[in-house]
Amino acid sequence: MRNIDKETRSYHIEDFGEKIVINVCVGSACHLKGSYDVINEFKKYIPLLNLEKRVSLKGAFCLNNCTNAVSMKVNNLEVDRISPEEVKGFLECLAEVKKWNI
Ligand code: FES
Numbered sequence: 001m002r003n004i005d006k007e008t009r010s011y012h013i014e015d016f017g018e019k020i021v022i023n024v025c026v027g028s029a030c031h032l033k034g035s036y037d038v039i040n041e042f043k044k045y046i047p048l049l050n051l052e053k054r055v056s057l058k059g060a061f062c063l064n065n066c067t068n069a070v071s072m073k074v075n076n077l078e079v080d081r082i083s084p085e086e087v088k089g090f091l092e093c094l095a096e097v098k099k100w101n102i
Pocket residue numbers: 025026027028029030031061062063064065066067069071
């Protein structure tokens with residue numbers, strides 16, 4: 001499951017739990033597809049949206065989902081084909097579902 005629907009801009013994040021740990025893959029395939037750009041967008045928007053205490057960002061080695069790079073895990077949920085342009089919307093949707101004031 002992709003967990004992000006580009007057509008509807010919806011994010012299937014109901015299973016993410018309370019404390020959010022985002023692991024962005026920095027393995028070879030994901031690196032080539034721009035994982036560092038994705039990480040930089042998270043680094044930019046996590047503080048801008050005041051999510052530092054609620055969201056942790058980490059790098060991960062290959063998540064065994066290389067054909068769907070850039071891959072990440074949000075808690076135990078796999079999210080694939082994340083692009084830098086989707087990061088802000090993803091965090092905003094996460095905050096909305098969690099009912100966090102940002
Ligand atoms: S390199 Fe990212 S999932 Fe394999």
